[in-house]
Amino acid sequence: MKFVSSQCSFEYPWDYVSASAWKKYPNEMSSHVVAVDVLRRELNPETGLLTTERLITCRQPIPRWLLAIVGGRDTSYVREVSEVDPVKKTFALRSCNLTMNHLLSVNEVCVYAPDSSDSSKTVFNQTARIEAYATFQRLCNKIEDWSVERFRQNAAIGKIGFESVLQKLASTVPDGMFKEVHTA
Amino acid sequence: MGNLMSASFAPECNEVKTKYDNCFNEWYSEKFLKGKGAMNPCEQLYEDYKACLGKALTARGIKNMLDKSREDAPFEVGGRTQDELNEEIGKK
Numbered sequence: 001m002k003f004v005s006s007q008c009s010f011e012y013p014w015d016y017v018s019a020s021a022w023k024k025y026p027n028e029m030s031s032h033v034v035a036v037d038v039l040r041r042e043l044n045p046e047t048g049l050l051t052t053e054r055l056i057t058c059r060q061p062i063p064r065w066l067l068a069i070v071g072g073r074d075t076s077y078v079r080e081v082s083e084v085d086p087v088k089k090t091f092a093l094r095s096c097n098l099t100m101n102h103l104l105s106v107n108e109v110c111v112y113a114p115d116s117s118d119s120s121k122t123v124f125n126q127t128a129r130i131e132a133y134a135t136f137q138r139l140c141n142k143i144e145d146w147s148v149e150r151f152r153q154n155a156a157i158g159k160i161g162f163e164s165v166l167q168k169l170a171s172t173v174p175d176g177m178f179k180e181v182h183t184a
Numbered sequence: 185m186g187n188l189m190s191a192s193f194a195p196e197c198n199e200v201k202t203k204y205d206n207c208f209n210e211w212y213s214e215k216f217l218k219g220k221g222a223m224n225p226c227e228q229l230y231e232d233y234k235a236c237l238g239k240a241l242t243a244r245g246i247k248n249m250l251d252k253s254r255e256d257a258p259f260e261v262g263g264r265t266q267d268e269l270n271e272e273i274g275k276k
Contacts, residue, residue, distance in 0.1 A: 037197075039237065040259055082262075
């Protein structure tokens with residue numbers, strides 16, 4: 001089992017980032033995400049929390065040695081459940097792979113929250129727990145190492161991709177809500 | 185803004201999905217974040233989209249995988265696993 005995490009900061013306030021996060025895909029960097037579907041969405045009238053369940057469809061090249069084990073499929077599915085608290089201003093997303101999970105489980109938690117020292121910025125924390133289940137420890141290690149590496153790559157390109165979405169949306173916001181922020 | 189919309193895994197649902205996504209995104213920014221989210225104008229659009237998705241999930245064999253995951257990390261607890269819930273209780 002391996003734990004891996006990544007942190008970054010966006011130069012936009014949380015309201016704007018959280019609204020843009022729903023439009024994160026497609027972006028030119030994260031072309032492995034080919035579809036995002038909303039399976040269930042509920043607003044709890046008592047807590048004020050918005051909970052959303054999504055299906056994320058990915059198509060990513062898999063290395064030859066792993067392809068032989070998983071049986072040649074390059075489409076994978078991820079289920080994600082997120083919670084938005086508009087008062088505390090937190091947006092937490094928890095996800096887990098639906099495919100290849102006899103071989104590997106990747107549980108990821110991502111949180112967008114305002115930067116406590118500067119509310120015009122948003123911090124993004126991403127952690128994953130990766131566990132491979134193969135008969136041989138050496139193969140487990142190899143699968144886990146590959147997954148950790150892919151997590152790092154996807155985290156890095158995910159930031160660049162989302163950054164481009166934030167910029168693009170900022171230029172299309174008609175007026176009001178976020179304007180003061182990007183002209184600053 | 186069409187190019188900024190994500191596709192559905194089921195192409196036959198793209199049209200209803202786009203309508204729903206547009207409605208949701210506006211509600212989210214203009215109502216929900218401003219504390220005025222109680223009224224949801226997107227409900228009917230979502231019902232249309234969900235009906236389309238339901239068929240596609242079963243036809244493509246994804247529903248079974250989802251149901252398994254729903255047991256491990258229920259929607260009702262924000263997708264937390266039992267391990268996570270235990271950890272949170274431990275912290276309190």
